[in-house]
Amino acid sequence: MPEDKSVVRLGFLGMGVVGCGAANILLKNAAMIEHRARCRFEIVKVAVRNPKKQRPVKLPPELYTTDPYSVVTDPRVDIVVEVMGGLEPAFDLLVTALKQGKSVVTANKELLAKRGSELLDIAKEVGTDVYFEASVAGGIPIISALKQSLAGETIHRIVGIVNGTTNYILTRMSRDGMSFEQALREAQEKGFAEADPTDDVDGHDATYKIAILAAIAFGFRIKVDAIYREGIRNIDISDIRYADELGYAxxxxxxxxxxxxxIEIRVHPTLxxxxxxxxxxSDQFNAIxxxxxxVGRLMFYGQGAGGPPTGNSVVSDIIDAARNIVFGSKARIVCTCRVNPKIKPIPEIESRFCLRMDVVDKPGVLARIASVFGSNQVSIASVIQKESQGETAHIVWLTHKTPYAALQKSLNEIKQLDVVLSVRPPLWVESD
Known part of the structure; x- marks a missing residue:
């Protein structure tokens, strides 16, 4: 509880893109925020690696420190705002903050997905708050919608584009005919992708986010390792073109x-x-x-990354946490997740699939392949045979709904046929 209830003091862990976005909003909109939050905010300490680095936010230089523990143990700090990322030392820092009765606001999706339940348990035990709106979908207020607006609703399904980097890459490949490598390079040049894009293009980022959303929506603690994950590295321009021809993106x-x-939970490229x-x-936007x-269907759409949008989500959490402090209502919304949900194994999941293969161009080939599908109860909805190039034909198959195990068994057998030259990894197909 702050000494003066009209002032809530903030300590920041990190002052990068998101931190600067949040700090600038707090400074620019100070009067409006004070009126809405019923309190004034003061940033009293900021932990960064390099205090002398030029940043697009005007804060007094004496606020900066290289010691993050001095922020979480500072008796002046009421709310710790963690925007540094990574598992450690972020987890230990936030545990330290919570045990001292401080509220926590974090944008750290990896931390929330992997160890968030531990933080929430500690917060419940000590009677304080953990807010994490900015951990999923940037500026889209999806967490608060699930935790508050839909608190009485039974959620059956969540389907989302929750990674702006991959959506930008796929948009450029589809709209402008770029290769994956070209689109990735442009995304990096524009700041939509990191120098090391692994977390984004291999699906880790999206996996963290769906783990958080599913835990809130379904009331189970989802282990990240239990989530099926595919990235977009294997998507090429031919996949894009064939999908378009079939009426898909x-x-x-x-x-x-x-x-x-x-629970059925997965991340993968999908038609x-x-x-x-x-x-x-399209582009770097997210939608869930x-x-x-x-309520039926609800659609949440907006900018899924960037300093100002994500910073806005951080500020909304700061305001909510501050209201709890000012009005003495900490721990108002606690974690209600149960443990050990039953996760449906991927082989048992039924879906439609799109398959591409190169085969020897001669009579009877289609029939032989179709026979393998039929023997495994995989029903074919449509097939496209492209004009042959030399002695090679390109075939695209679209299946009806089938168990993933039956599809994989079929593909393993098809790869053994002497008329089949190559088989591309199957693409999942989402039904409307």
Missing amino acids: IKLLAIAKQEDGV VPKTHPLAAV LIEGEN
């Missing part, structure tokens, strides 16, 4: 479903019908579709 989707207490609302989400028992 390719998106990296994060999907979570709940039925009869069983999305062009009539589906997610198909039109939620299906509830009473």
Whole structure:
């Protein structure tokens, strides 16, 4: 509890893109925020690696320190704002802050996905708060919607584009005919992708985010390692073109479903019908579709990354945490997740799939391959055979809904056929 309830003091761990975005909003909109929050905010300490680095925010130089523990142990600090990222020392720092009765605001999706339940348990034990709106989908207020606006709703499904980097890359490949490498390089030049893009293009980032969303929506603690994950490195321009010809766009989707207490959760490139609302989400934007028992479909759309949008989510959490402090209502919304959900194994999941293969161009080849699919109860919805190049034919298959195990068994057998030259990894198909 601050000595003067009209002033809530903040300590920042990190002052990078998101930290500067949040600090600038607090400074620029100070009068409006004070009126809405019923208190005034003061930044009293900021931990950074390099205090002398030029930053796009005007803070007194004496606020900066290289010692993050001096922030979380400072008796003046009421709310610790963690925007430094990574698991350690961030986790230990936030535990230290919570045990001293400080509220925590974090944008750290990896930390929340892997060890968030521990932080929430500690916060419940000591009677303080952990807020994390900025950990998923940048400026989109999805966490507060799930925790508050939809607190009485039974959520059946979440399907979302939650990574702006991969969506930008796939948009440029689709709209402008770029290769994956060209689109990635441009994303890096524009600041939409990191120098090391592994977390984004290999699906780790989206996996952290769907773990957080599913835990809140379904009330289970989801282990990141239990989530099926594919990235977009293997998507090439031919995949994009064939999908377009079939009436689909390719998106990296994060999907979570709940039925009869069983959770289905996965991240992978997906063919999305062009009539589906997610198909039109382009560039670095994010969108999340939620299906509830009473509300039906809800669509959340907006900028999924960047300093100002994500900084706005950080500020909204700071205001909410401050209201709790000012009005003496800490620990108002606690974690209600149960443990050990039943996760449906990927082989048992049913979906439609798109398959590409190169085969020897001669009579009877299609029939032989179709026979393998039929023997494994994989039903074919459509097939496209492209004009042959020399003695090689390109075939694209679109299946009806089938178990993933049956599809993989079929592909393993098809690869053994002497007329099959290569088989591309299957692409999932989302039904509208």
